[in-house]
Every structure is written in C-alpha cells, then in structure tokens.
Amino acid sequence: MQALRTPDERFANLPDYPFLPNYIMVDDTEGGTLRMHYVDEGAADAPIVLMLHGEPTWSYLYRKMIPIVVDAGYRVIAPDLIGFGRSDKPSQRTDYTYQRHVDWVRALLEQLDLSEMTLVCQDWGGLIGLRLVAEHPERFARVVAANTMLPTGDFQLGESFFKWQKLSQTIPVFAVGNIIQGGCALAMPPEVIAAYDAPFPDETYKEGARQFPMLVPATPDDPATPANRQAWQSLIQFKKPFLTAFSDKDPITAAGAPVLRKLIPGCEGQAHTTIENGGHFLQEDQGEKLAKVVVEFIQANT
Numbered sequence: 612m613q614a615l616r617t618p619d620e621r622f623a624n625l626p627d628y629p630f631l632p633n634y635i636m637v638d639d640t641e642g643g644t645l646r647m648h649y650v651d652e653g654a655a656d657a658p659i660v661l662m663l664h665g666e667p668t669w670s671y672l673y674r675k676m677i678p679i680v681v682d683a684g685y686r687v688i689a690p691d692l693i694g695f696g697r698s699d700k701p702s703q704r705t706d707y708t709y710q711r712h713v714d715w716v717r718a719l720l721e722q723l724d725l726s727e728m729t730l731v732c733q734d735w736g737g738l739i740g741l742r743l744v745a746e747h748p749e750r751f752a753r754v755v756a757a758n759t760m761l762p763t764g765d766f767q768l769g770e771s772f773f774k775w776q777k778l779s780q781t782i783p784v785f786a787v788g789n790i791i792q793g794g795c796a797l798a799m800p801p802e803v804i805a806a807y808d809a810p811f812p813d814e815t816y817k818e819g820a821r822q823f824p825m826l827v828p829a830t831p832d833d834p835a836t837p838a839n840r841q842a843w844q845s846l847i848q849f850k851k852p853f854l855t856a857f858s859d860k861d862p863i864t865a866a867g868a869p870v871l872r873k874l875i876p877g878c879e880g881q882a883h884t885t886i887e888n889g890g891h892f893l894q895e896d897q898g899e900k901l902a903k904v905v906v907e908f909i910q911a912n913t
Contacts, residue, residue: 665734669696694819
C-alpha cells in the first residue's frame with residue numbers, strides 16, 4: 612500500500628489549533644504500517660472523551676470543543692482518520708474500505724488502552740464509532756451522537772445524501788474547505804477554510820475524501836451491510852447512557868436521531884437536544900454549545 616504524508620509545515624500556525632501532535636502506527640493490511648495522528652489533551656488519568664470526526668474534516672473540527680471539555684476535567688482524544696488531517700493518506704481509492712476504517716480506529720483504542728470512554732461522534736465518526744461501541748461495549752461508558760447514523764442499506768438514505776454522493780464523484784476539484792463551508796449554517800473566515808484544506812496539498816491526497824461517500828451502505832447488498840446489521844443487534848441492547856445532540860439545519864442526517872432514540876435503550880430518560888443554528892458540521896457552527904452539552908451529559912451520568 613502506497614501512502615502520502617502531508618508535510619508538517621502545512622499545519623503551522625492554524626487558527627485556534629495549538630495542540631501538539633501525537634502518533635501511532637496502524638496496520639495497512641499489506642504487511643506495512645500507516646501513521647495515524649491524534650490530539651491528546653488533558654490529564655492522563657482523567658476520564659476520556661473520544662471525539663471522532665467525519666467526511667471530509669479532521670480533528671481541527673473539534674478545536675472549539677476540546678478546551679472546554681478539558682477545562683471541565685476530562686482527557687480528550689481526537690484522532691485524524693486515515694486519509695485525513697495529519698494521518699497518512701493511502702494513494703489508491705481501493706485502499707479505503709469501511710472495515711479498514713473501523714480496524715484502524717480500533718487499533719488506536721487498543722494501543723492507547725482506552726476504556727470507560729465517552730464517545731462523541733458525527734458523520735462518519737458515528738458510522739465508525741457506533742460499530743466500535745457495538746463490538747466493544749466494555750470500552751465505552753456513554754455515547755453522544757451528533758448528526759450521524761449507522762445505515763444498513765435496508766432503508767433509503769434520502770435525496771440529500773445521494774446528491775452529495777454524486778457531487779463527490781463528479782466535481783473535478785474536491786475543494787475540501789468550501790465543501791465544509793457548504794455544510795455549515797454560518798460563514799467561516801478564509802483562514803478557517805484554508806485550515807480545512809491544509810491536509811490536502813493537491814488532488815492526489817484526497818482519495819479517501821473522494822471514496823468515503825461511496826462506502827456508506829446504501830443498498831442491502833453492500834459489503835458493510837452484514838457487519839452493520841450485526842452491530843445493531845448489539846446496539847439494541849446497549850443500556851449505557853446514550854444522547855442525541857443533532858442540529859436543526861442538516862438535511863442529510865436529520866432522520867437518524869429519532870431512530871437512535873427509538874432503538875437504543877440507553878437513550879431512555881436522557882436530555883436529548885437539538886442544537887439551533889447548526890448545519891451538518893455543528894462542531895464548526897456551534898462547537899461551544901455542543902461541548903457544554905457533552906460536559907453536562909457526562910456529569911449527569913457519572
């Protein structure tokens with residue numbers, strides 16, 4: 612497996628992102644290894660909050676939330692998925708599969724020996740994170756799901772998703788920062804748009820970003836469907852605290868919140884909320900509000 616590595620200078624002096632880089636090596640499935648980056652802030656012995664980003668963002672998405680959660684007494688770990696951020700980027704589209712992404716993040720949990728975690732997940736962070744919750748419930752104490760889902764292909768994902776999927780495959784330039792801006796309810800300054808572009812010096816670095824929309828199980832015969840169906844068999848028995856904190860302006864995942872609340876027993880009695888004036892990337896639009904929701908949820912369920 613051939614992989615690209617974004618030069619470190621691309622990440623110098625990004626606005627509101629002072630965090631020191633940390634790295635582990637994960638199996639590339641062909642006998643080699645890939646470097647995965649993660650943010651690790653807060654006291655080493657503090658309760659852990661795992662923040663998983665989605666497509667096509669990276670840990671920069673959580674920059675507004677990390678200081679608030681750390682100041683509340685928690686340790687935040689926010690990895691960059693393989694293909695994103697400061698993590699290595701396999702250069703072939705076929706190198707990216709749903710299962711490999713799950714396995715790569717699982718390697719992070721195992722190498723860092725993370726347990727009793729609170730998962731905060733959005734977009735693909737949920738598609739990966741909820742699989743891991745289902746497969747390793749002993750590692751998780753509670754979950755906050757924001758603008759995400761765990762599809763099996765048994766139900767239509769909606770017109771907005773399929774429009775995005777088509778766009779992602781047909782646009783000649785995959786302008787990451789502008790795409791993220793399009794998924795926000797509020798305008799981002801040019802320097803923030805540039806920060807989202809930083810991991811991708813040119814189109815060759817974007818194979819993961821291009822492939823992710825095609826990996827969402829959209830039909831019952833999708834390769835990931837059996838594993839996701841199996842995950843649901845675990846999730847419908849997951850009784851630990853589970854909170855939905857979706858935004859009010861995301862047409863892609865809006866239908867996911869009531870499904871999660873209906874099917875996962877840990878949702879019962881929780882203070883589910885809708886965060887106002889937030890688009891698909893609600894961490895960017897309303898990161899401070901979401902951070903407060905996360906902290907209050909943990910404190911109420913400790």
